[in-house]
Amino acid sequence: MPRFDEGRPEMTLEEFRLLRDHVYAHCGILIQENMKFVMERRLWPRLEALGIQDFGSYHRYLRYDAQRNVELEAAVESLTTHETYFFREPAQLKAFCEELLPILEKRNAHTRRLRLWSAGCSSGEEAYTLAMLLKDSGRFNDWDVEVIGTDLSRRVLAVARRAEYGPSALRATPPDLLERHFIPVGNNRVRVRDDVKAWVSFGHHNLADVAGSQLVPRTDVVFCRNVMIYFDQAARRRVLGVIRDRLCPGGYLLLGHAENLLSLGADFELVHLKGDLVYRRPDLPGGEGR
Numbered sequence: 397m398p399r400f401d402e403g404r405p406e407m408t409l410e411e412f413r414l415l416r417d418h419v420y421a422h423c424g425i426l427i428q429e430n431m432k433f434v435m436e437r438r439l440w441p442r443l444e445a446l447g448i449q450d451f452g453s454y455h456r457y458l459r460y461d462a463q464r465n466v467e468l469e470a471a472v473e474s475l476t477t478h479e480t481y482f483f484r485e486p487a488q489l490k491a492f493c494e495e496l497l498p499i500l501e502k503r504n505a506h507t508r509r510l511r512l513w514s515a516g517c518s519s520g521e522e523a524y525t526l527a528m529l530l531k532d533s534g535r536f537n538d539w540d541v542e543v544i545g546t547d548l549s550r551r552v553l554a555v556a557r558r559a560e561y562g563p564s565a566l567r568a569t570p571p572d573l574l575e576r577h578f579i580p581v582g583n584n585r586v587r588v589r590d591d592v593k594a595w596v597s598f599g600h601h602n603l604a605d606v607a608g609s610q611l612v613p614r615t616d617v618v619f620c621r622n623v624m625i626y627f628d629q630a631a632r633r634r635v636l637g638v639i640r641d642r643l644c645p646g647g648y649l650l651l652g653h654a655e656n657l658l659s660l661g662a663d664f665e666l667v668h669l670k671g672d673l674v675y676r677r678p679d680l681p682g683g684e685g686r
């Protein structure tokens with residue numbers, strides 16, 4: 397039986413496991429048992445909003461209510477972190493610019509088309525960062541360029557589309573880039589310039605949805621940074637299958653610096669750049685496959 401403390405029900409271990417499994421099945425995010433109290437604290441406002449008395453009833457609501465899909469999004473929203481900022485992990489971005497962009501320029505010279513995917517883009521800083529780097533490289537200015545940002549959370553995607561940011565998002569942005577790619581809009585906030593925005597689009601996508609991933613176009617590079625750290629090995633393996641499928645043969649995958657594929661035996665080649673380690677989908681025999 398749930399114990400009530402200052403009007404707030406305690407989540408039993410069984411309820412925790414049911415809710416954890418439900419969230420995991422939806423999006424691959426695995427909440428550890430030592431996070432039970434955090435889950436309880438973060439989900440409690442959802443129970444209050446719905447007038448639900450205990451976590452068992454909340455779990456039944458998530459499974460059977462007509463509004464269950466809307467509520468599942470709200471639950472996942474309250475359990476995920478969207479931390480991000482412009483020009484995050486600069487050493488990796490430097491290697492991307494100096495070592496991968498020349499390869500991609502040469503490789504795609506016949507199509508003059510370049511597509512990048514920021515998978516788990518949060519509020520858009522990563523996708524805009526990539527578009528800014530492509531612009532500044534001067535290599536692709538008359539190419540067909542598209543940076544696609546996708547995320548599970550519709551709330552952060554709305555922020556991404558608005559393209560207005562405050563000091564926290566800009567904390568690692570070099571002053572010359574701030575000057576070149578943003579317009580001040582007052583209250584210490586700036587907006588991404590239209591020429592950069594024109595290269596970027598955003599869409600809702602759950603990386604755990606293997607069938608839905610077919611809607612994501614094939615891309616030359618995927619950045620999937622600081623997303624799979626919340627997944628277990630099985631979910632990572634599934635998501636890497638999705639990413640591999642959506643990469644052009646010979647395309648690159650860049651992960652966050654705390655992540656690697658070493659223990660996954662995934663179907664990627666490890667590429668040692670001078671400034672970073674990245675992963676590559678092997679070419680088809682004969683270098684075909686586009």
Ligand SMILES: C[S@@+](CC[C@H](N)C(=O)[O-])C[C@H]1O[C@@H](n2cnc3c(N)ncnc32)[C@H](O)[C@@H]1O
Nearest residue numbers: 423478479480516518547548602603604621622
């Ligand atoms: C910590 S942010 C990372 C943002 C950015 N990639 C970066 O490194 O700065 C993680 C993002 O992954 C998203 N996410 C988590 N699980 C996801 C899933 N199954 N499908 C798509 N996005 C997911 C979250 O909504 C969140 O916005």
